[in-house]
Amino acid sequence: MEFKMKPEVGFTTQLSYGELHIAGDEEYGFRPYQLMVASIAVCSGGVLRKILKKKRLEVDDITIRTEVVRNEEEANRVEKIHIHYLIKGQNLPKEKIEQSLELARKNCPMVQSVINSIEVTESFELV
Structure with a gap:
């Protein structure tokens, strides 16, 4: 680039x-931090979407919300990103969504790139 x-x-x-x-x-x-957060959230969401599709779970829509914690005392460093998924679909067992989130975390290159420097957490709700 x-x-x-x-x-x-x-x-x-x-x-x-x-x-x-x-x-x-x-x-x-x-802003650079917006691009970083967007990259991590959307990468994770894209991997999650693929996993859910492979598991043949019927997902109609996924909305991703993020909360970011930055440390003003250390150059406004991004310290934590919380990713919250709003998942809309039919017959979605919570256990399978939880398993899929764990797989997405392990297989998302952006999350894995920051794993030792930025705390990334996830949650979801079925809508």
Whole structure:
């Protein structure tokens, strides 16, 4: 990837899907920590979705909510990300969802990349 400085503030990169704007100020682009949290949450959610499909569980929709704890005293470091899944579907046994969450955690490359530096927790509810 190549990042080019923007005249105002921040950087851009051109990807096959489009141009991505990244800046410390939300007025000019996505903040780096937002991209990090989004990457971890959506990677985990994508892996979970695949696992549920392989288990032939009927999932109509998944919404992911995140809560982030940052440490202002240490450069606003991301210390904890809690991922909460709202899962909508038919005949979804809680035990199988819990097992699937554990598998997703073990198989999500983004979660595994930060496992020793950021605490990542998950929860879910069936809607």
